[in-house]
Amino acid sequence: xxxxxxxxxxxxxxxxxxxxxxxxxxxxxxxxxxxxxxxxxxxxxxxxxxxxxxxxxxxxxxxxxxxxxxxxxxxxxxxxxxxxxxxxxxxxxxxxxxxxxxxxxxxxxxxxxxxxxxxxxxxxxxxxxxxxxxxxxxxxxxxxxxxxxxxxxxxxxxxxxxxxxxxxxxxxxxxxxxxxxxxxxxxxxxxxxxxxxxxxxxxxxxxxxxxxxxxxxxxxxxxxxxxxxxxxxxxxxxxxxxxxxxxxxxxxxxxxxxxxxxxxxxxxxxxxxxxxxxxxxxxxxxxxxxxxxxxxxxxxxxxxxxxxxxx
Amino acid sequence: xxxxxxxxxxxxxxxxxxxxxxxxxxxxxxxxxxxxxxxxxxxxxxxxxxxxxxxxxxxxxxxxxxxxxxxxxxxxxxxxxxxxxxxxxxxxxxxxxxxxxxxxxxxxxxxxxxxxxxxxxxxxxxxxxxxxxxxxxxxxxxxxxxxxxxxxxxxxxxxxxxxxxxxxxxxxxxxxxxxxxxxxxxxxxxxxxxxxxxxxxxxxxxxxxxxxxxxxxxxxxxxxxxxxxxxxxxxxxxxxxxxxxxxxxxxxxxxxxxxxxxxxxxxxxxxxxxxxxxxxxxxxxxxxxxx
Numbered sequence: 001x002x003x004x005x006x007x008x009x010x011x012x013x014x015x016x017x018x019x020x021x022x023x024x025x026x027x028x029x030x031x032x033x034x035x036x037x038x039x040x041x042x043x044x045x046x047x048x049x050x051x052x053x054x055x056x057x058x059x060x061x062x063x064x065x066x067x068x069x070x071x072x073x074x075x076x077x078x079x080x081x082x083x084x085x086x087x088x089x090x091x092x093x094x095x096x097x098x099x100x101x102x103x104x105x106x107x108x109x110x111x112x113x114x115x116x117x118x119x120x121x122x123x124x125x126x127x128x129x130x131x132x133x134x135x136x137x138x139x140x141x142x143x144x145x146x147x148x149x150x151x152x153x154x155x156x157x158x159x160x161x162x163x164x165x166x167x168x169x170x171x172x173x174x175x176x177x178x179x180x181x182x183x184x185x186x187x188x189x190x191x192x193x194x195x196x197x198x199x200x201x202x203x204x205x206x207x208x209x210x211x212x213x214x215x216x217x218x219x220x221x222x223x224x225x226x227x228x229x230x231x232x233x234x235x236x237x238x239x240x241x242x243x244x245x246x247x248x249x250x251x252x253x254x255x256x257x258x259x260x261x262x263x264x265x266x267x268x269x270x271x272x273x274x275x276x277x278x279x280x281x282x283x284x285x286x287x288x289x290x291x292x293x294x295x296x297x298x299x300x301x302x303x304x305x306x307x308x309x310x311x
Numbered sequence: 312x313x314x315x316x317x318x319x320x321x322x323x324x325x326x327x328x329x330x331x332x333x334x335x336x337x338x339x340x341x342x343x344x345x346x347x348x349x350x351x352x353x354x355x356x357x358x359x360x361x362x363x364x365x366x367x368x369x370x371x372x373x374x375x376x377x378x379x380x381x382x383x384x385x386x387x388x389x390x391x392x393x394x395x396x397x398x399x400x401x402x403x404x405x406x407x408x409x410x411x412x413x414x415x416x417x418x419x420x421x422x423x424x425x426x427x428x429x430x431x432x433x434x435x436x437x438x439x440x441x442x443x444x445x446x447x448x449x450x451x452x453x454x455x456x457x458x459x460x461x462x463x464x465x466x467x468x469x470x471x472x473x474x475x476x477x478x479x480x481x482x483x484x485x486x487x488x489x490x491x492x493x494x495x496x497x498x499x500x501x502x503x504x505x506x507x508x509x510x511x512x513x514x515x516x517x518x519x520x521x522x523x524x525x526x527x528x529x530x531x532x533x534x535x536x537x538x539x540x541x542x543x544x545x546x547x548x549x550x551x552x553x554x555x556x557x558x559x560x561x562x563x564x565x566x567x568x569x570x571x572x573x574x575x576x577x578x579x580x581x582x583x584x585x586x587x588x589x590x591x592x593x594x595x596x597x598x599x600x601x602x
Contacts, residue, residue: 026449050445058472061435065379065428065442068420069450088432089469093439097420097429 005142012040030077064093079105079121109249120282126254138162140201147178183230189219193237196247207301248276322528326352332391341599346555346567348388350492381436382461434467463495478517492554525550
């Protein structure tokens with residue numbers, strides 16, 4: 001029941017819609033607006049579109065400077081270049097001065113076409129999450145991503161918005177509105193809690209359905225607000241279900257698994273299983289090949305949860 | 312050319328006071344980036360007291376001209392300039408580098424009035440200034456943007472990303488100033504990473520280039536005036552300066568970068584800068600000797 005839309009598909013139309021009502025919205029791009037699907041904004045508001053070229057460091061510092069003149073700047077390029085290439089610019093030109101720049105990180109995690117290891121962002125959540133003033137979010141589907149953009153346009157301060165490349169099932173309920181620091185529970189359950197976000201949320205939810213057939217009732221939480229994280233939902237899940245599994249489209253070091261471990265160890269220590277990329281680099285391949293290689297298919301997630309519950 | 316008369320004596324005196332305050336502040340702290348601060352004294356005096364449109368009561372006036380210190384470590388001179396402008400009280404200057412002071416070792420937007428962008432990690436300020444210059448254009452505002460970059464800093468790749476961008480966008484409301492004091496941290500720029508032919512480099516990137524003696528308030532003022540008349544492209548002023556200018560114990564040496572002073576050096580330097588004995592005595596009493 002895959003919907004036809006990928007999270008990136010709604011970027012241009014949503015930004016253009018926001019640009020209609022808010023003359024302060026500006027989009028800056030580092031030569032990625034076509035695959036990044038932000039062209040609709042560029043076409044509608046060419047005077048509020050800044051093409052920086054393949055110069056991501058310049059992109060981030062220009063966005064910081066432009067925001068000081070009162071603009072809400074969306075600075076957009078591939079996740080790996082937002083985080084790894086322009087890390088220091090994001091720190092000094094955006095996060096430290098606490099400026100109103102929304103960094104749109106495109107091609108989240110493993111799913112980057114067949115671009116392979118250099119283009120797979122398995123570190124970006126860790127990098128951005130550990131930077132003061134920065135907030136980190138990723139929508140599970142196109143509708144949630146659109147809601148995140150609307151929230152970002154009204155929010156003051158730095159945000160890192162990670163955006164998936166490929167179609168996902170529609171997961172968030174009709175009328176849903178994203179809020180920083182709030183998760184959504186997609187499925188109730190008392191035996192274990194699966195916490196995910198972004199592109200792998202669909203597989204995570206399907207894994208829970210598969211587990212139900214084997215008598216395991218898993219709660220499923222969509223943690224789209226990775227920072228600030230929904231501590232309350234994590235603690236409640238730990239208290240009510242006893243065990244937690246996280247599913248990361250990222251290295252398990254620094255990603256959601258780490259963030260959840262931090263909350264659990266401080267507030268309610270229970271057993272935790274971190275599913276994700278286990279401290280290796282990525283590969284070229286189709287998404288299907290990728291999921292199999294890294295053990296992230298629905299059946300892989302379900303099997304790992306069952307094994308974890310047996311321990 | 313110039314419409315405004317240049318008050319040479321006043322600008323030179325402001326530059327002298329900026330130097331004096333840089334020496335005093337760094338004496339209080341015990342250590343500081345003195346050389347690359349005092350090399351900019353005349354340029355800052357001309358910018359803030361001749362060239363830029365500012366509100367001396369309101370550093371956040373929306374139509375103000377902007378100045379970004381890309382070589383952020385030179386900020387003691389900027390803080391000293393702000394106290395001359397009246398944006399911060401003189402009494403704040405001795406708190407330089409203190410943990411609860413707005414006068415951090417690298418300037419931070421939001422901490423100290425007048426700072427337009429956080430800086431310190433080199434190479435970023437010209438890009439930030441470009442953002443402001445684009446912002447002025449988008450808003451239909453007349454304000455101009457000035458960015459001071461360093462010669463050692465010019466080894467950063469981002470400087471040249473910015474150098475390519477600004478002429479492509481015809482940002483004639485942007486002026487870069489190169490504080491060409493000939494020294495990086497550990498050695499002469501010429502031996503670390505030569506910039507020459509620096510004039511030709513900027514011309515070839517599409518900038519209007521003016522070369523001046525950065526310690527001549529007249530030459531700096533005329534260059535800024537010329538930049539104002541240039542249309543369709545940004546201007547860079549290559550300002551030849553001397554690192555540690557006015558601090559003869561380190562002037563034009565590699566030791567000018569980060570300086571810790573003895574009480575005797577503080578006294579001798581302030582005397583050279585024309586301070587009265589009681590002022591010198593007070594500064595010496597506040598000097599933190601680290602050696």
